Amino acid sequence: MAGLYDVRPTVVVGPVSRGALVGALAAAALGVGFVEVRKNDGQATDSDRWIRRTTGPDYQDRHVVFGFRRDLVQSGDRVLMVDDWAATGETARVVRALVDDCGAQWIGAACIVDALGDARFRHDLPLRALLDVRNL
Numbered sequence: 142m143a144g145l146y147d148v149r150p151t152v153v154v155g156p157v158s159r160g161a162l163v164g165a166l167a168a169a170a171l172g173v174g175f176v177e178v179r180k181n182d183g184q185a186t187d188s189d190r191w192i193r194r195t196t197g198p199d200y201q202d203r204h205v206v207f208g209f210r211r212d213l214v215q216s217g218d219r220v221l222m223v224d225d226w227a228a229t230g231e232t233a234r235v236v237r238a239l240v241d242d243c244g245a246q247w248i249g250a251a252c253i254v255d256a257l258g259d260a261r262f263r264h265d266l267p268l269r270a271l272l273d274v275r276n277l
């Protein structure tokens with residue numbers, strides 16, 4: 142999936158839960174680090190620095206809080222998000238905002254299936270996929 146982009150990442154991020162599964166596989170194939178983007182979760186100790194952001198309504202009309210430990214993504218990193226599916230694009234939009242919060246370079250969102258309802262996300266994120274839902 143990393144081959145969908147020309148820029149090689151230094152870190153792969155994947156939102157739980159299926160994005161964490163495919164993201165970890167992509168990171169292992171690339172030989173780079175992996176960061177699990179947790180959902181409605183938070184710091185384990187008071188000393189952890191976490192960053193969090195909340196989505197707009199996703200495909201189930203939920204507002205989901207995504208976050209990860211701040212020091213896992215550094216300002217010099219090039220970050221690729223990997224997920225299985227994109228529908229509203231809210232998950233990818235918020236993960237991108239978290240990466241921006243870290244001052245890292247965002248490459249894009251690579252998904253197995255593109256089921257985006259709003260085509261603007263495809264261009265703006267950018268989002269690239271192995272399959273288009275309209276062809277399934």
Ligand SMILES: O=P(O)(O)OC[C@H]1O[C@H](OP(=O)(O)OP(=O)(O)O)[C@H](O)[C@@H]1O
Nearest residue numbers: 157158159199200227228229230231232
């Ligand atoms: O484009 P969006 O509307 O944001 O939806 C896409 C997200 O929804 C699915 O996860 P889901 O929330 O079902 O969680 P799961 O992987 O834990 O089942 C999918 O794996 C994406 O992460």
